[in-house]
Amino acid sequence: MSTDQADQRQSLPGLVAETRVAAKLLARLEATARNNALEAIAQAIETHVEEILAANAVDVTEAIAQALPTALVRRLKLDRHKVRDMAAGVRDVARLIDPIGVRHVRRRLAEDLVLERVTCPLGVLGVIFESRPDAVPQIVSLAVKSGNGVLLKGGTEALHSCTVLVEVIQSALMATVVPPAMVQLLTTRAEITELLGMEGNIDLIIPRGSNQFVRFIQERTRIPVLGHADGLCHLYVDRELPGEADLDMAVAIAVDSKTQYPAACNAIETLLVHRDIAPDFLPRVAAALTEQSVALRGCDRTRELVPSVVAATEADWATEYCDLVLAIRVVADLEAAITHINTYGSRHTEVIVTRDAQAAVQFRQDVNAAGVYTNCSSRFADGYRYGFGAEVGISTQVMPPRGPVGVEGLVTYKYHLVGNGAIIASFTGAAAQQFLHQDF
Amino acid sequence: MSTDQADQRQSLPGLVAETRVAAKLLARLEATARNNALEAIAQAIETHVEEILAANAVDVTEAIAQALPTALVRRLKLDRHKVRDMAAGVRDVARLIDPIGVRHVRRRLAEDLVLERVTCPLGVLGVIFESRPDAVPQIVSLAVKSGNGVLLKGGTEALHSCTVLVEVIQSALMATVVPPAMVQLLTTRAEITELLGMEGNIDLIIPRGSNQFVRFIQERTRIPVLGHADGLCHLYVDRELPGEADLDMAVAIAVDSKTQYPAACNAIETLLVHRDIAPDFLPRVAAALTEQSVALRGCDRTRELVPSVVAATEADWATEYCDLVLAIRVVADLEAAITHINTYGSRHTEVIVTRDAQAAVQFRQDVNAAGVYTNCSSRFADGYRYGFGAEVGISTQVMPPRGPVGVEGLVTYKYHLVGNGAIIASFTGAAAQQFLHQDF
Numbered sequence: 093m094s095t096d097q098a099d100q101r102q103s104l105p106g107l108v109a110e111t112r113v114a115a116k117l118l119a120r121l122e123a124t125a126r127n128n129a130l131e132a133i134a135q136a137i138e139t140h141v142e143e144i145l146a147a148n149a150v151d152v153t154e155a156i157a158q159a160l161p162t163a164l165v166r167r168l169k170l171d172r173h174k175v176r177d178m179a180a181g182v183r184d185v186a187r188l189i190d191p192i193g194v195r196h197v198r199r200r201l202a203e204d205l206v207l208e209r210v211t212c213p214l215g216v217l218g219v220i221f222e223s224r225p226d227a228v229p230q231i232v233s234l235a236v237k238s239g240n241g242v243l244l245k246g247g248t249e250a251l252h253s254c255t256v257l258v259e260v261i262q263s264a265l266m267a268t269v270v271p272p273a274m275v276q277l278l279t280t281r282a283e284i285t286e287l288l289g290m291e292g293n294i295d296l297i298i299p300r301g302s303n304q305f306v307r308f309i310q311e312r313t314r315i316p317v318l319g320h321a322d323g324l325c326h327l328y329v330d331r332e333l334p335g336e337a338d339l340d341m342a343v344a345i346a347v348d349s350k351t352q353y354p355a356a357c358n359a360i361e362t363l364l365v366h367r368d369i370a371p372d373f374l375p376r377v378a379a380a381l382t383e384q385s386v387a388l389r390g391c392d393r394t395r396e397l398v399p400s401v402v403a404a405t406e407a408d409w410a411t412e413y414c415d416l417v418l419a420i421r422v423v424a425d426l427e428a429a430i431t432h433i434n435t436y437g438s439r440h441t442e443v444i445v446t447r448d449a450q451a452a453v454q455f456r457q458d459v460n461a462a463g464v465y466t467n468c469s470s471r472f473a474d475g476y477r478y479g480f481g482a483e484v485g486i487s488t489q490v491m492p493p494r495g496p497v498g499v500e501g502l503v504t505y506k507y508h509l510v511g512n513g514a515i516i517a518s519f520t521g522a523a524a525q526q527f528l529h530q531d532f
Numbered sequence: 533m534s535t536d537q538a539d540q541r542q543s544l545p546g547l548v549a550e551t552r553v554a555a556k557l558l559a560r561l562e563a564t565a566r567n568n569a570l571e572a573i574a575q576a577i578e579t580h581v582e583e584i585l586a587a588n589a590v591d592v593t594e595a596i597a598q599a600l601p602t603a604l605v606r607r608l609k610l611d612r613h614k615v616r617d618m619a620a621g622v623r624d625v626a627r628l629i630d631p632i633g634v635r636h637v638r639r640r641l642a643e644d645l646v647l648e649r650v651t652c653p654l655g656v657l658g659v660i661f662e663s664r665p666d667a668v669p670q671i672v673s674l675a676v677k678s679g680n681g682v683l684l685k686g687g688t689e690a691l692h693s694c695t696v697l698v699e700v701i702q703s704a705l706m707a708t709v710v711p712p713a714m715v716q717l718l719t720t721r722a723e724i725t726e727l728l729g730m731e732g733n734i735d736l737i738i739p740r741g742s743n744q745f746v747r748f749i750q751e752r753t754r755i756p757v758l759g760h761a762d763g764l765c766h767l768y769v770d771r772e773l774p775g776e777a778d779l780d781m782a783v784a785i786a787v788d789s790k791t792q793y794p795a796a797c798n799a800i801e802t803l804l805v806h807r808d809i810a811p812d813f814l815p816r817v818a819a820a821l822t823e824q825s826v827a828l829r830g831c832d833r834t835r836e837l838v839p840s841v842v843a844a845t846e847a848d849w850a851t852e853y854c855d856l857v858l859a860i861r862v863v864a865d866l867e868a869a870i871t872h873i874n875t876y877g878s879r880h881t882e883v884i885v886t887r888d889a890q891a892a893v894q895f896r897q898d899v900n901a902a903g904v905y906t907n908c909s910s911r912f913a914d915g916y917r918y919g920f921g922a923e924v925g926i927s928t929q930v931m932p933p934r935g936p937v938g939v940e941g942l943v944t945y946k947y948h949l950v951g952n953g954a955i956i957a958s959f960t961g962a963a964a965q966q967f968l969h970q971d972f
Binding site: 116119120199201205207212214215295296310311314316341344345347348349352353452456457458460461462463464465466467468469471472473477478479489490491492494495496504505506507508509510511512513514515516517519520527529 | 556559560639641645647652654655735736750751754756781784785787788789792793892896897898900901902903904905906907908909911912913917918919929930931932934935944945946947948949950951952953954955956957959960967969
């Protein structure tokens with residue numbers, strides 16, 4: 093690397109400019125070229141498994157020495173299996189349908205005047221994530237596939253792991269037509285602050301972390317932010333569960349939605365139960381949840397039916413526990429459940445368990461959330477499970493992209509209009525030419 | 533109206549809550565019901581043409597008495613023809629394909645577990661616009677069609693016109709199944725400020741007005757804002773125009789793009805000319821533009837070729853004149869033109885005139901703008917001309933919706949997942965069920 097390059101690397105605007113140029117070149121490449129680059133990355137990860145694990149061991153040792161929380165250390169720690177999964181994940185993304193150059197509109201506006209709407213990359217993404225180093229290959233593969241440059245900032249505790257992963261990826265790209273400069277690792281907090289001010293040069297910020305963290309980012313930038321600011325999901329158990337098996341199903345879904353991974357944003361925080369079914373259902377579900385060490389907090393009616401439940405307060409309805417705690421409320425009807433969800437929910441994923449098809453339709457229609465589920469666990473809300481290969485995050489915003497966001501959410505579109513001298517003056521006045529608006 | 537209702541109407545949160553309830557009812561309606569309501573609105577506008585014109589005359593008289601700018605008075609003033617166009621515009625929207633309930637994804641994730649992605653309304657829109665009263669039926673018809681509630685705030689100078697139009701629309705809706713409360717008129721500036729703070733209750737803010745105005749709104753809300761903050765468009769005339777006719781075409785496109793409606797956001801502000809063609813092209817285009825009273829400001833090379841042109845400064849490249857003024861710059865090649873556009877452009881609409889297909893492709897690929905045009909006027913960038921029936925605005929953001937935004941930009945989607953007791957626990961561990969991910 094020449095001194096000039098070294099100097100340039102030290103300023104963030106220089107680095108961003110370099111990434112933009114690389115992204116522009118990447119955006120021009122055919123799908124095959126991008127997919128070949130992904131295969132090269134996957135192979136490089138497999139080849140460099142020892143270096144990756146060695147760097148990760150340094151991070152893990154430091155994290156333990158600093159007495160960082162066990163959950164964090166667990167997320168941080170890689171093993172041979174996880175590294176193999178990284179490579180497999182990159183290949184999954186390579187197999188996805190190309191999201192670039194997809195034509196949504198082809199319309200003849202007039203003779204010799206054709207409008208097309210065609211998908212294209214966003215430009216450069218800024219992704220800020222916490223301790224999980226497997227985020228690096230996942231995000232980079234989505235960026236390569238969608239033709240975007242990407243600036244990554246991982247948690248300080250994962251610095252060695254992220255550094256080696258980015259190095260492995262960049263050297264793998266050297267042997268491909270994808271410019272290695274399309275991916276860059278930022279290493280300081282000061283760079284995040286600077287990045288957030290680079291409106292016009294960074295096209296999308298994707299923060300992955302706690303609610304407070306996402307909100308912190310949102311409040312400090314005018315760049316569009318894709319991020320869930322909360323995952324307060326509900327399970328509503330409707331009246332219409334005629335059989336024993338239906339009650340068992342409802343219990344199984346409640347247990348899975350709460351306990352299968354309580355820290356996930358798609359775990360439920362509140363269970364709503366129709367008052368007619370509460371006497372049958374609540375004692376069963378309470379027993380099953382208690383067996384799984386879930387602490388229960390309930391409304392008055394819940395406590396009448398299951399006396400061991402602790403009293404819930406208003407604050408419970410608005411809390412994302414991220415833990416083995418569940419609030420329970422008995423509601424008068426479907427309408428009351430929907431109102432509760434639309435009041436306290438975070439528009440992430442909401443579930444109804446019912447055998448009443450009409451109730452399921454009304455729930456889907458009236459609940460304002462990215463995911464509206466019937467008779468299944470909330471834990472399915474995930475890009476991989478949806479078949480998106482991977483996700484950059486789950487958006488709880490109302491505007492698209494909404495829900496789990498994969499490559500499709502990392503592209504935008506342009507309107508191409510091709511004429512042969514068409515001017516608007518011909519379409520106005522007495523002898524005005526008429527628009528055809530023929531799709532073909 | 534009961535006293536209770538009258539009281540509620542006075543607080544904005546009450547009004548918004550009422551609109552949300554109405555929007556929820558509207559969202560449940562079939563396309564036919566929404567289209568019938570649009571026809572009722574169109575008929576009511578035709579029936580009440582005298583009242584509309586009378587109210588408008590009050591606004592116009594006041595505007596003249598207050599010596600408001602002529603351009604504003606012209607936009608404010610309605611006539612029989614314009615009112616007829618309003619009704620026709622509402623019917624155009626009724627004829628559009630229903631944007632709600634469109635299924636984009638249908639995928640079997642596993643046996644008895646089907647994922648669908650289906651479009652749905654956003655919720656409640658807040659639209660803030662300036663003096664043009666024809667915006668009222670246009671926006672309301674897009675809201676009805678897309679199933680959204682809408683709070684309108686027109687310019688003070690159009691208060692009488694907007695009030696009568698909203699009254700006519702609301703009484704027309706009385707006779708339909710669409711709740712009249714889905715549309716509300718706000719009348720004070722204080723209400724805008726309050727509205728901007730209602731995150732979670734207003735889903736999208738659409739400011740229509742000057743750049744400063746749009747920026748003002750963007751800086752004061754955390755609600756998503758759809759708005760062009762600038763319309764700085766370019767026309768690049770490439771080297772490859774082998775015939776006389778091609779040069780004439782380039783001149784006609786330049787004249788149309790600049791003069792057909794200079795105040796429009798899709799008019800060009802800067803003309804870029806390839807240095808090889810500049811000696812042939814610049815004197816011709818300068819003559820044609822000067823004849824149309826366009827003041828020209830050029831770079832040194834432009835002034836060598838056309839001495840009457842005034843010297844341009846750096847500030848000219850960054851200025852949206854909204855007037856009969858055009859900046860001209862001679863560039864070394866296509867790459868230089870693209871760099872100029874990506875530096876100074878506002879990502880709105882950019883035009884290349886060329887007979888070199890490869891140059892057109894590179895321009896489309898590398899220029900970062902919602903519209904990338906070949907051999908036609910920039911003035912086609914408009915929802916009506918694109919066949920969207922009408923538009924709420926033209927977005928220059930990179931993220932979708934981008935460009936002219938019609939009904940399709942006013943919807944979002946939900947993921948429906950329907951199972952029969954599916955839980956994630958079955959998809960993990962040794963005997964894990966596999967995801968199918970079959971689209972059907």
